[in-house]
Amino acid sequence: MPLSPDQIAEIDAARATPRQTLRAVSEGMEAHLYRAQEVLDHGFIRVIDYMGDDAAIVQAARVSYGAGTKHVSNDEGLIRYLMRHWHSTPFEMCEIKLHVKLPVFVARQWIRHRTANVNEYSARYSILDREFYIPAPDQLAAQSTVNNQGRGAVLQGEEAARVLEILKRDAGQAFDSYESMLSQEGQQGLARELARMNLPMNTYTQWYWKTDLHNLFHFLRLRADAHAQYEIRVYAEAIAACVKDWVPLAFAAFEDYRMGGVTLSAKAIDCVKRMLNGEKVTQETSGMSKGEWREFQVVLG
Numbered sequence: 001m002p003l004s005p006d007q008i009a010e011i012d013a014a015r016a017t018p019r020q021t022l023r024a025v026s027e028g029m030e031a032h033l034y035r036a037q038e039v040l041d042h043g044f045i046r047v048i049d050y051m052g053d054d055a056a057i058v059q060a061a062r063v064s065y066g067a068g069t070k071h072v073s074n075d076e077g078l079i080r081y082l083m084r085h086w087h088s089t090p091f092e093m094c095e096i097k098l099h100v101k102l103p104v105f106v107a108r109q110w111i112r113h114r115t116a117n118v119n120e121y122s123a124r125y126s127i128l129d130r131e132f133y134i135p136a137p138d139q140l141a142a143q144s145t146v147n148n149q150g151r152g153a154v155l156q157g158e159e160a161a162r163v164l165e166i167l168k169r170d171a172g173q174a175f176d177s178y179e180s181m182l183s184q185e186g187q188q189g190l191a192r193e194l195a196r197m198n199l200p201m202n203t204y205t206q207w208y209w210k211t212d213l214h215n216l217f218h219f220l221r222l223r224a225d226a227h228a229q230y231e232i233r234v235y236a237e238a239i240a241a242c243v244k245d246w247v248p249l250a251f252a253a254f255e256d257y258r259m260g261g262v263t264l265s266a267k268a269i270d271c272v273k274r275m276l277n278g279e280k281v282t283q284e285t286s287g288m289s290k291g292e293w294r295e296f297q298v299v300l301g
């Protein structure tokens, strides 16, 4: 279970004491505030704070005095225009702060997104919990034969059982050693900052992660994408669900132009034009590499 009864009680208490504010409030986001959404076997995401809403994006774009505009359709049109034309700074006016519990190997991918503010749980100061990510059976897959950076068929039967056993055993043994290095009767015990060295990458860590909506969209574009590793993708998907409720107009534009849209190269646009003119274009006559052509075919469906 990702949260203890005490932690759940703290969250309930925070949600039970609403305060009045003059600031912009997103009703959709208020429903998520503080609540933990479980991700993987012991992880979660929860929104700790946020600033702004769809109207704040419009307000910043127009540098206006009031709270957004008079017509939702105007707001929607402007937000779509901003997204379409990569006019990104108005989206930076919205911010989100998340509390995330995640395996260390996921954190390593996540931390590559440099445009965020992060504060991580200190394993120099505190003792880590005995919690490891163990993939569910349907995620225990073999190396992909077509994609060097991916997985293929799900392992079955004895092989799946053997792998699962190794993952559990190694993590358990490493944690036993961690605990025994920290404290043993009649010994001084190794410092926490050193004892953690032997722990595996599936150990859970936690952090507070704050970013603005523009950079969050960039993160989601990369990490909620089918090419992202499953273990980070499920976090991105959980965040995306909150963002959809927080800024529905901006999220719809993001889904349309970024998640659902594609960027075509000049060569690809030339091919589309030639195809529309009735020409039979092949990879050889397209001017594209085999890889580009393959991806272009996927875009064309």
Ligand SMILES: Cc1cc2nc3c(=O)[nH]c(=O)nc-3n(C[C@H](O)[C@H](O)[C@H](O)COP(=O)(O)OP(=O)(O)OC[C@H]3O[C@@H](n4cnc5c(N)ncnc54)[C@H](O)[C@@H]3O)c2cc1C
Binding pocket: 112, 113, 114, 115, 116, 215, 218, 222, 223, 227, 228, 229
């Ligand atoms: C499917 C996938 C596979 C990947 N595989 C690998 C891999 O094998 N090895 C590996 O090392 N990484 C890998 N990465 C990580 C990837 O290369 C990026 O580091 C990561 O996605 C963060 O992207 P970003 O730099 O655009 O994001 P952020 O750091 O959030 O930056 C956002 C944007 O800010 C700007 N920016 C931020 N900092 C700078 C800067 N210092 N200089 C100039 N512009 C800046 C850039 O425009 C950038 O796009 C992979 C990522 C994905 C999604």
